[in-house]
Amino acid sequence: MSGPNTEYDPVAVTPLKTEEVEAARDAALAAIAAASDLEELKAVRLEHAGDRSALALANREIGALPPQARKEAGQKIGQARGAVNQALTARQEVLEAEHEAQMLVVEAVDVTLPTDRVAYGARHPLTTGAELIADVFVAMGWEVAEGPLIEAEWLNFDALNLGPDHPARTMQDTFWTEPAEDHRVLRTHTSPVQARTMLTREAPIYVVCPGRVFRTDEYDATHSPMFHQVEGLAIDEGLSMAHLKGTLDHFASQMFGEGISTRFRPSYFPFTEPSAEVDLVCFVCRGVDPESCRTCRGEGWIEWGGCGIVNPRVLRACGVDSERFTGFAFGMGIDRSLMFRTGLSDLRTLFEGDVRFTSAFGSEL
Structure with missing residues (x-):
């Protein structure tokens, strides 16, 4: 081998x-x-x-x-x-x-060079807040009505049963324009829009009126000479305080969350009779433990606005048949409602124009 x-x-x-x-x-x-x-x-x-x-x-x-x-x-x-x-x-x-x-x-970047980037803008929360309120009522079938900021004295006072001797007409409460013989004012509420609506439309009427109003108030954390209101007016056959209460309960729940209800306290307004102050159940403690709540301060309720059944004198002054139709009206501050929703403690924050404030809200509320 x-x-x-x-x-x-x-x-x-x-x-x-x-x-x-x-x-x-x-x-x-x-x-x-x-x-x-x-x-x-x-x-x-x-x-x-x-x-x-x-x-x-x-x-x-x-x-x-x-x-x-x-x-x-x-x-x-x-x-x-x-x-x-x-x-x-x-x-x-x-x-x-x-x-x-x-x-x-x-890829070095000189951070000392001026930037050409433009910061994104933001819509003011008062604008988005007013639109949110309008959307709530439009969804209920209401319409949005607007009017001028400079209003005729008759529409701002007389048509709303505020007589010639009413204290609201004084220079201490109202901004009057010149010349005085024109009898024109910076509107003190958005109620003139309701009067204009009744004068130009046939009943039934369901309108909501958001807008700016002016009063000679001091400028501080809770007051401003220019602020924002929203008022609602419903004119139809057979309307009552029950319809008003249901409307405001729905409005409150849409603004502040489910379970928020309202209560009425008897009051007086020249353009409504009967009239009531509207209170919200505290949206922080929900009325469960008001004694320890810093928001409602032991009350369990927070004042929101005023309301009532439209005075027949107002209906007749605006050409509405008060024998056939009844109506209800309400009004509250948009600024105050926004403060409730966001926890703001100083009203002046809304008007100072600080972009850092508005940017925090983005494009929606």
Whole structure:
């Protein structure tokens, strides 16, 4: 029996020749050293260390050698591939450091330069608040009515049963325009819009009137000479205080959350009879623990506005048949309602024009 072939010379296999392995290694090391950026190094890695590289193909030839020749060939190829991989790692670290340093220069931002960015604007919460209130009533089938800020004395007072001797007509309560013989005022409430509506429309009437009003009040945390009101007027056959109560309960729940109800306290207004003050159940303690509530201060209720059945004199003055139709009206401050909803403690915040305040509300309330 013949023995193993001991005369086989692995040098005779071209890819495994020492000079060929060294040439492949040297070519790879030269290409690695010449790579100027990470993209070039990636291409060098594929060419000289990938599955189709000269050293990888030579490594495959080791399996065809006889056992006694594999060790020497394996060491030779392994050392060459190890040198190439070590060079790749070192070169990559250098190129990554250079890339990061370059990016710091290229993408540097001078924070001292003036910016050309324009901040996003925001709608004033009084505007969005008035629209929210209008939406509540439009959803109920009502209409939104508007009127001028400078109003005729007759519409602002006489048509609403505020006689010539009523104290609201004095200079201490009302802004009068010049000349005095024009008998015009900055409207003290939005009720003139209700009078205009009754004069120009046929009953039934269901309108809500949000807008600015003016009174000679001091400017402080709870008062302003210019503020915002919303008033509602319903004229139809058979309307009563029960319809008024249901309307205001729905309005309150839409503004302040489910479970918020109202109560009436007897009061007096020249344009309504009977009349009532409207209170909200405290939207913080819900009337459950008023003694410890800082919002309602132990009352369990918060004053909201005024309301009542439209005085027949007002109906007749505006051309409405008071024998056939009845109506109800209500009014409250939009500013006050907004303070309730947002927790504002100072009314002046609404009028100071600070963009940091309005920006917090965004485009909706």
